[in-house]
Amino acid sequence: MIEHIDATKVLFLDIETVSGRATYSDLDETFQYLWGLKAPGVLKRYGEELTEEENASSYIDKAAIYAEFGKIVCISVGAVYRDKDKRLKIRLKSFADRDEKVLLQEFSAMLDQYYGNIHTQFICGHNIKEFDVPYMCRRLIANQLPLPKMLDIAGKKPWETKHLLDTMELWKFGDYKSYTSLKLLAGVLGFPTPKDDIDGSQVGRVFWEEDDLERIATYCEKDVLATAQLFFRYQLKPLLEDDQVQVAD
The missing domain is CATH 3.30.420.10 (Ribonuclease H-like superfamily/Ribonuclease H)
Known part of the structure; x- marks a missing residue:
């Protein structure tokens, strides 16, 4: 040992x-789109299309643990x-x-x-x-x-x-x-x-x-x-x- x-x-x-930006709405359009692709997998809701509110909430809760979206x-x-x-x-x-x-x-x-x-x-x-x-x-x-x-x-x-x-x-x-x-x-x-x-x-x-x-x-x-x-x-x-x-x- x-x-x-x-x-x-x-x-x-x-x-x-922490998340790369304070909120989902602070992201530019490209990263909002990219988080929208990532979020269903993060929430284990594969294949679903999330609402903007769900994207925003999941970004606050989860973005920090992904190096592509956090810092x-x-x-x-x-x-x-x-x-x-x-x-x-x-x-x-x-x-x-x-x-x-x-x-x-x-x-x-x-x-x-x-x-x-x-x-x-x-x-x-x-x-x-x-x-x-x-x-x-x-x-x-x-x-x-x-x-x-x-x-x-x-x-x-x-x-x-x-x-x-x-x-x-x-x-x-x-x-x-x-x-x-x-x-x-x-x-x-x-x-x-x-x-x-x-x-x-x-x-x-x-x-x-x-x-x-x-x-x-x-x-x-x-x-x-x-x-x-x-x-x-x-x-x-x-x-x-x-x-x-x-x-x-």
Whole structure:
């Protein structure tokens, strides 16, 4: 499993996404048409023609999870290190910006500078292989930005992407039938439940209506910390205490 991986070689990560525009009516005609083609499948109403009201409602509820119709507003990371007493600590930092290209550039620069070796370093997240990594790669291309080495995985074989650690995949033990949430695993394995302020369905509202990126970043950082705690649970090691957690300015 991951028993022998040094946590100081792992970057823990989570992203938060919103719809590309505040509402369906803010889309241009082309993207309204394209969402109209996408929405029946999203709602599992294949072959139906939805009303404008249904298109508008489904866009608000679902567009954020599709990289073609959404965008990233926050990437939070956690870096584990040892202090002078050899005690493990984690430093949390968020790349959050209303301009997606800016936050992607800043995140990519950090990744290439500090986590550029796919043979000795790792990225870890919950459902990262199915959501976070593909979403980031697609949005990098959409913004015409180069892929950092850690994310340049198109066409790679499974043994060439061992630097991507997915805590949900690790829980499956060969079972591919179901999704297990981070919140559920926190309950089962006895560490604090993440995201007690808002949930994923509210991120779009907090961004578009409240313009509160700081709140979104705090929410995202809780998920990063929970992922790190889950990693330590998998390693059968002690959880991080409050005084071992630092949040960067």
